[in-house]
Amino acid sequence: MDDARWWQRATGYQIYPRSFQDSDGDGVGDIPGIVSRLDHLADLGVGFVWLSPVYASPMADNGYDVSDYRAIAPQFGTMADFDRLVDAARARGIGIVMDLVVNHSSNEHAWFRAARASRAAPEHQYYIWRDAGPDGGPPDDRRAAFGGPAWSWVEEIGQYYLHLFSPQQPDLNWRNPALRSEIHDMMDWWIAKGIAGFRMDVIDLIGKDVDAGLYEEGPYLHDYLREMHARVLKGRDLVTVGESWSVSLDTALLYCGRDRGELDMLFQFNHIRESWDETLGKFSPLPFDLVAFKKVMNDWQALMNRDGWNSLFLSNHDLPRQVSKYGQDGEWRVRSAKLLATVMHLMKGTPFVYQGEEIGMTNVPFDRIDQFRDLETLNAYAEQTEAGVATADFLRGARANGRDNARTPMQWTDGPQAGFTDGTPWIEVNPNHGAINVAADRADPDGIIAHYRRLIALRRDSDLVVFGTYRPFAEDHPQVMAYDRRLGDRRLAVLANFGSDPVRFDVPDAMAIRGRCAIANAGPREALEGTVTLAPWEAVAVAD
Template sequence: MPDMEPASPPMIETGAEAAEPWWHRATGYQIYPRSFADSNGDGMGDIPGIISKLDHLADLGIGFIWLSPVYASPMVDNGYDISDYRDIADEFGTLEDMDRLIAEAKARGIRIVMDLVVNHSSALHGWFQAARASREVPEHAYYIWRDPAADGGPPDSTAAAFGGSAWTYVPEVGQYYFHYFSPAQPDLNWQNPALREEVYDMMRWWLDRGIAGFRMDVISLIGKDVDERLYEEGPYLHTFLQEMHREVLAGRDVLTIGESWSVSIETGLLYCGRDRQELDMVFEFSHIREGWHPELGKFAPKPFDLVAFKHALFSWQELTREDGWNALFLSNHDLPRQVSFYADDTTHRRAAARTLATVLHLLKGTPFVYQGEEIGMTNAQFERIDQYRDLETLNHFQEQIVQGVPPEVFLEGANRNSRDHSRTPMQWSSAPHGGFTSGTPWIEVNPNHTTVNVESDKGHPQSVFSHYRRLIALRRESELVAFGRTEQVFPEDPDVLAYERRLGDERLFVIANFSGCEQLRDLPAEFTGAGHCIAWSHEPREDVPAALTLAPYESFAWILK
């Protein structure tokens, strides 16, 4: 059955502020610039390339773009190491290109939300270059320095997230600087008021250029106390976020999303509670971590556990029932492709992609689509370590080999969880390199681009793209989808996920088979009878039967009558 055509996305309001925040009904789309669209054939995506694809996003119904970093950077960590916060990296374009992107997106009813990376800068930032040359300059206090231990070694044994020590020695000043990630990413000293004002002034500068807000990278680290070895959600975090709100965000109609790998049910509303005056929502990763080994981490993934996944997902729905707001996502630039991680990316790829979309987009919150997700892109399944480009993956490979882990064992984990799987080029067509570039891409395109691409998907009768477009339109148009409360159904079922949404007398019922086998379920009587099917993975059916047989990765969503 053909997919229904949704209404066109609304244009950006320029008059009085709406009664509800605009982002309550909007869907975000994350662009990883170096992998989205290359306009000049150098193998690297760029801002003009993004502009050329804005109609694709407008057709999808996207309300705002989360743009991963395009700032000037040596690209040690693919732009998450910024050398100048007020300039654009040459490979991505110019400030004029950025201004044009903001204007062209706005003309299509799309806002731009930029990545804010202020836990650390690049070691090539002017601040750090001054700081490493002398203890006497003001910039020295913009970073975190400590004297050597008695034996001349690092101040403590803290390990960096990307491998090795978190401390690097600088002979010119006779001190070590702290870097939570790599030595190329020295941590900023947020306890320095002058540093904080530099950050706030930069944020105001970008907002005045017309962006619609910030996604705040690892923001939970800025309140750290290194002497107490308290890093995530340190003692100063919420004081700094409240100050940031007062100094920059208050009175502006903008969106702020914090990223925190440590936020929990107990601390979630400290970030986004309506009276906290901090952030609008937070990316939390409890449902992601359920797929990691508890001790060995992401490169030793464990089998997907649907019950644990549901517990994490619906705990946050419960937390934000009356306060706060959810950021809904299953994939981003740091995560594997969702259809490969949660489902079947071969035989049932298209159905699984549609099912994952239905489950996520009909929850309460603001959904985020990661580039390529809307056509069901998959992990690349690299065969050699030299095909990887990700700093984290390469560093951990070296550490694991030293520890005696066979290369093929590490590669098995990397092929499930490496960040590079989300960073392979966007697959626009079956042309060489997926239509991403006329040159040689900075990372290999997934070989399946000949069959999995935008052109072929849009022409399929069960298009993943059309399914996403319908779901995005439903959020814009339906009060029930946007604001209804969520109640889980079958919480202990190991194969089936189901939930209900309620708003007044309106009810929505969603059910999805997360297994590769047929599943038969007796449905509660309160859900059975006449309904209006608004989303389906295979074929629609209007009635809600007392006993429902679900094919592998089949899903339905009904408005109950």
């Protein structure tokens, strides 16, 4: 269709630079390493790369604590390396999308150093400060996402500052116009360097009203996003993706409705939270419930059928490996990896591939707390074991849902350190890299990479996949996911068995289709009608 935006046909690929490719043997991935692997991404067919932060940072949260928004962390390379990355990616038809981390900065940012030195400094107003509460303690009982109180005391000025994540990540005060202007100018600076857009970290938190106790999706949020759009984004051919852990079906279109003048799409996490214990959180995981999962996905597809735009993902740097979480990472690893890709990429929206997903990388079998590196995991371990949780129980939860599952090095080869580094990696390589690696998968003409390549090409070339409406079937079936896509008189039907046992399925008459097999992971089918038997982890899409 002529009015398609480039990012509607494109597939995104997230790179976690620390773990993608090390070029200098220090055990940490870097920008020159990314440049050396761009042909892998071009071969997949991805249209843009979301680059997790490479800004200057003390790395308390692996770069999500920025100390200079206009500098590159030396461990990742230089600004010249970054410029070379943008140019080399563009030459392959790939845009670079920066991770915009502006709910908070590092406590080592020059702004915060000035802010904590004097209440009279202009930068003091760039952060959120409050006097002590009536009892001399924090102004409220808000808890930080990474454990402990969300307020820290600064003796020099006799005030608390807010940090919704760690004390090393003080929240920025978006109610200050000068702070907003600094951020807008910084965004302009990166756009001038030729980037393709921004992924906006926890953007739902910037509109908070602390005194009213409104932190998530606060009253000023959409004013700030519209101001950002008008000041920086309007008229520029960029993609903008906001991250929100609090967005709901009721609020989603406030961010990305066509006429809102805010963002292009959102990362929402309702489907992720379905497998967390509501009280105990992510380190007490629940079994995967396909019916609940389908309900979330179907509801979001229904909402975005008429307005807005979906992001499609199961993996990122904060989440477990999708084949371990939603698939089967043993006997049926390859087939279930292909199934997950099929059902996600053929929905309406822009798919995002997280590094290693395209070879079916799995969760890592760490069995000691000293093997973990993630701040959230280590803090949760200290808090929960002190509260009486057994170490073995916590580690079981961390192996299922911990963020380090996604952060072990990319597995390029079966050689030492999986081809990631010539040195000692900052975090251990998954011991299964001898069997699961890019070289081995690429050598298989029917491997996972080949399947992703076909799916990405299908989206790029098919108006039906990009713009067709979405209609679910068998919504209460505990093992089968079924939907179709329609555009005019064209149709694509998708059927998937989320199970390690075969299943007989009565295809609804309204879904029945004969035609050609668009993609399959267990042998082609040219028809879906009547009663069909689906093999373990079989997924198939048929077009008429």
